[in-house]
Amino acid sequence: MKRECAEAAYKLIKNGMTIGLGGGRTIQYLIEFINMGNLDQIKVVTPSMSTALACKSHGITVIPTWLTSSLDIAFDGCDQVDESLNALKSGGAIHTQERIVAAMAKQYVLLVDSSKLVQKLTFDYPVAVEVVPEAFSYVKSQLEKMGAQVAWRTGSGKDGGVMTDQGNPVMDAAFNTVDDVAALNRRISDIPGVVDTSLFVGIAAKAIVAQPDGTVTVIDRP
Structure with a gap:
């Protein structure tokens, strides 16, 4: 295919x-x-x-x-x-x-x-959120307040979590249900310290x- x-x-x-x-x-x-x-x-x-x-x-x-x-x-x-x-x-x-x-x-x-x-995004995959290092704990807490289960992404063969080429950590934010995809993306993007999300x-x-x-x-x- x-x-x-x-x-x-x-x-x-x-x-x-x-x-x-x-x-x-x-x-x-x-x-x-x-x-x-x-x-x-x-x-x-x-x-x-x-x-x-x-x-x-x-x-x-x-x-x-x-x-x-x-x-x-x-x-x-x-x-x-x-x-x-x-x-x-x-x-x-x-x-x-x-x-x-x-x-x-x-x-x-x-x-x-x-x-x-799919007819509507099911969020079987977490939303990946790239953040500047200084905002790591703050962004994590804000995502959790939004109802997400948040974890620093890890990778095999690497000590610690995943960092982007720009040196920023990537968090995985898992949401159970999302009614408005655009609104969710705006809310996450508006958190100070967030670089970008994997929601397009x-x-x-x-x-x-x-x-x-x-x-x-x-x-x-x-």
């Missing part, structure tokens, strides 16, 4: 475009399609080291995010997306960089298989959804 999804995404790319790419297996397939296709002068911006290395191995030009102010289109996966194109992007802990890439894109497209599409609300222009039978469905923003 991931390959079919990537093939549908490839058809949206034109010669000379500067595109944003996230991480994950579907993006790896998309890189292969770009490499095998007839497109010229494609440049890539990505927050993912694995994606950057894959592009380099296929001879695709990668430019730093800080040198770019706009992108023609950007593609990324997510943990879950709803029919209104609200998405949770908690897994990679690079959501701040991913949001920057999404904001620069004229069109931001999510690539998912049908198992990740009102950002995606469309989602390309791969079905088990090999077909793809495109959902446009309402």
